[in-house]
Amino acid sequence: MPARKITTQKVPVLGFRAEIKDGSINVDKRTVELIFATGAPVRRGGWFTEPFNEELSLDPAHVKLDRLRSGGPLLNSHSNWDLSSILGVVERADADGKQGTATVRFPKAEDDPEADQIFRKVADKIIRNVSVGYKVNKYEEVGDSKTAKKNGQIPTFRAIDWEPMEISLVPIPADWKSQVRADGSPDPEAMKNVRMFDCEFIRLADTEDQPEVVPANDGGKTGAAKTTPETATRGATQMDPIELKRIQDEAAAAALLAEQTRSNEIMSSVTEAGLDLAFARSLIDGKKTVLEARGLIIAEMAKRSKAASEVNATVASATMTATVTEDETDKWRKGTSDWLVQRSGASVSAAVEGHTKAKLDGGNFRGMSLMDIARDFLERSGVKTRGMDKMDMVGKALTHRSGYNTTSDFAVLLENTLHKILLASYALTPDSWTKFCARGTVSDFRAHNRYRQGTFGSLDTVPEHSEFKNKQIPDGTKESITAATKGNIIALSRQAIINDDMGSFNSLAMRLGRAAKLSVEVDVFALLGLNSGLGPNMNDGKALFHTDHANINAAGSALGVAGLDADRVVMASQRDPSGNEILDLRPSILVLPIGLGGAARVFNNSQYDAEVSSKFQVPNKVLGLFQEIVDSPRISGTRRYLFASPSIAPTIEVAFLDGQENPFLESKDGFRIDGVEWKVRLDYGVAGIDYRGAVTNAGA
Numbered sequence: 028m029p030a031r032k033i034t035t036q037k038v039p040v041l042g043f044r045a046e047i048k049d050g051s052i053n054v055d056k057r058t059v060e061l062i063f064a065t066g067a068p069v070r071r072g073g074w075f076t077e078p079f080n081e082e083l084s085l086d087p088a089h090v091k092l093d094r095l096r097s098g099g100p101l102l103n104s105h106s107n108w109d110l111s112s113i114l115g116v117v118e119r120a121d122a123d124g125k126q127g128t129a130t131v132r133f134p135k136a137e138d139d140p141e142a143d144q145i146f147r148k149v150a151d152k153i154i155r156n157v158s159v160g161y162k163v164n165k166y167e168e169v170g171d172s173k174t175a176k177k178n179g180q181i182p183t184f185r186a187i188d189w190e191p192m193e194i195s196l197v198p199i200p201a202d203w204k205s206q207v208r209a210d211g212s213p214d215p216e217a218m219k220n221v222r223m224f225d226c227e228f229i230r231l232a233d234t235e236d237q238p239e240v241v242p243a244n245d246g247g248k249t250g251a252a253k254t255t256p257e258t259a260t261r262g263a264t265q266m267d268p269i270e271l272k273r274i275q276d277e278a279a280a281a282a283l284l285a286e287q288t289r290s291n292e293i294m295s296s297v298t299e300a301g302l303d304l305a306f307a308r309s310l311i312d313g314k315k316t317v318l319e320a321r322g323l324i325i326a327e328m329a330k331r332s333k334a335a336s337e338v339n340a341t342v343a344s345a346t347m348t349a350t351v352t353e354d355e356t357d358k359w360r361k362g363t364s365d366w367l368v369q370r371s372g373a374s375v376s377a378a379v380e381g382h383t384k385a386k387l388d389g390g391n392f393r394g395m396s397l398m399d400i401a402r403d404f405l406e407r408s409g410v411k412t413r414g415m416d417k418m419d420m421v422g423k424a425l426t427h428r429s430g431y432n433t434t435s436d437f438a439v440l441l442e443n444t445l446h447k448i449l450l451a452s453y454a455l456t457p458d459s460w461t462k463f464c465a466r467g468t469v470s471d472f473r474a475h476n477r478y479r480q481g482t483f484g485s486l487d488t489v490p491e492h493s494e495f496k497n498k499q500i501p502d503g504t505k506e507s508i509t510a511a512t513k514g515n516i517i518a519l520s521r522q523a524i525i526n527d528d529m530g531s532f533n534s535l536a537m538r539l540g541r542a543a544k545l546s547v548e549v550d551v552f553a554l555l556g557l558n559s560g561l562g563p564n565m566n567d568g569k570a571l572f573h574t575d576h577a578n579i580n581a582a583g584s585a586l587g588v589a590g591l592d593a594d595r596v597v598m599a600s601q602r603d604p605s606g607n608e609i610l611d612l613r614p615s616i617l618v619l620p621i622g623l624g625g626a627a628r629v630f631n632n633s634q635y636d637a638e639v640s641s642k643f644q645v646p647n648k649v650l651g652l653f654q655e656i657v658d659s660p661r662i663s664g665t666r667r668y669l670f671a672s673p674s675i676a677p678t679i680e681v682a683f684l685d686g687q688e689n690p691f692l693e694s695k696d697g698f699r700i701d702g703v704e705w706k707v708r709l710d711y712g713v714a715g716i717d718y719r720g721a722v723t724n725a726g727a
């Protein structure tokens with residue numbers, strides 16, 4: 028059997044790209060599941076040895092997970108010098124022989140707003156890149172590296188003793204920055220913040236790789252080896268440990284500086300050339316030198332310039348005679364549309380400008396009526412209008428097309444204008460449901476489930492010499508929400524266009540925009556008013572607010588400091604679905620009848636208790652309890668509702684189809700009327716999804 032040899036070398040903390048498990052983000056618990064290792068080979072080298080392929084053994088006996096399991100940190104971009112860089116904590120870490128997985132938890136939003144912003148970006152899939160920092164204590168050679176080198180192959184080493192130290196969210200995955208692939212001149216300053224660890228390499232003995240030993244009488248350096256960058260690693264056990272460490276540190280510093288310089292120069296050259304980041308990374312990952320990279324950058328610029336020129340030439344050849352006409356048509360559509368929107372009023376115009384990020388300018392079309400615009404359109408299209416009847420002229424404007432299978436520019440103008448006014452009116456219409464309801468998304472019109480999981484509570488006490496008891500997996504709850512379609516058709520007749528009835532045209536658009544916004548508002552309060560104000564029936568067959576749900580203040584106290592404080596206590600005492608843990612939720616929004624809104628604001632904002640009539644002023648114990656007070660005429664009587672923040676404990680959800688919250692507009696030539704028709708629709712659903720984030724009080 029071939030002999031084995033063990034070489035001890037210094038290595039830094041390495042990085043490995045991790046990934047977020049699909050569907051693993053739990054917004055309620057603020058947790059994310061990660062896959063931090065798969066055993067796939069990764070190219071290493073340049074720090075302490077020649078290039079080699081690294082494999083991470085996922086045998087549980089080979090992975091030290093104690094550090095992660097005991098509350099390892101979730102960091103911002105591997106920054107481990109400042110406590111402010113900690114984004115969360117590792118709650119679970121496992122290795123099953125095939126992959127390593129971990130669960131990380133972010134702090135509450137109110138405890139760490141900066142970490143909460145990053146968690147929201149993770150939940151929205153804006154931040155996707157994850158990296159794991161780890162150190163290797165022992166590598167084992169896979170096969171015979173000497174034979175692999177002779178065959179032109181890269182040897183493979185398997186980490187059989189390694190330890191994950193932290194998990195980081197990073198802007199760019201760690202692969203190409205976590206390893207060094209080039210040589211350079213030593214610079215000890217580059218290694219000040221690089222920690223080195225002892226690592227054992229176990230491989231087949233290779234006498235040819237041993238360093239040359241100088242005779243004992245060579246300047247008094249008995250037994251010292253002639254060291255070069257190649258011998259800094261081989262024969263490490265025969266060298267003075269201090270000298271070996273100095274050589275290895277200098278080599279590592281030189282390699283790190285050279286790699287950083289190479290990467291920075293390539294990135295800078297690509298940016299100056301106006302090329303994309305992906306091209307820069309391909310050059311860096313491809314181990315190109317700066318000189319090689321610059322040559323490839325020039326070639327890529329020439330290639331893209333040629334392709335762009337060919338496309339421009341093709342487009343110019345195909346549309347040469349239509350370019351000026353299309354520009355004029357666009358200007359006509361924009362000018363006339365801007366003028367029609369400006370006629371709708373200052374508030375609508377300002378809303379349209381805010382939505383489109385463009386200044387409205389009617390230009391030469393100011394003062395024109397709808398009839399004038401129809402005539403101008405026909406004249407521009409080469410249609411003579413002299414002597415044409417007004418009804419025929421409008422009908423011709425609505426149906427005249429510049430080509431096959433297209434829509435009349437006049438009809439498009441009306442649709443674009445209507446759409447702008449519709450969206451502006453939708454945005455200007457006030458609503459209150461957004462303050463206490465959660466927004467959601469559904470992909471179709473089927474029922475979509477909303478789950479709330481239970482907790483394990485606290486751990487059981489294990490007496491000395493006693494067995495651990497099994498912990499039952501807690502039950503959760505399930506509710507569902509379904510989207511439906513709301514919509515109407517409006518029409519503009521030829522007579523309205525001839526009469527220049529802009530009041531009718533703008534009024535229809537604005538009223539329809541308000542109707543779309545108010546439909547959601549009405550549906551939310553109608554849902555809340557079911558079962559005599561106790562809300563909709565949940566999946567368990569009981570109303571949203573029910574004594575069995577422990578979210579009713581049965582005392583029925585009047586609106587006041589004492590009553591609101593009692594309501595607060597009821598909400599804070601709510602338990603999770605499994606009944607194991609007190610949720611300690613706090614009210615954030617108060618919803619109540621319009622007649623009680625003024626008194627509610629007094630109680631919420633007064634420094635002293637307004638109910639105390641003695642000469643002694645008593646501090647108000649519910650001062651600033653609510654961030655929002657919603658008083659609505661859609662609620663009658665004296666019943667009030669306290670809601671926790673919908674971002675923490677959502678109770679009612681409004682889910683829009685594919686996340687589209689704005690109404691959708693489409694048009695066609697009038698079939699039922701002599702003019703043009705528009706269909707407006709909004710797809711959404713409203714449902715109660717969890718009773719734990721709200722409390723109600725019938726009042727007095």
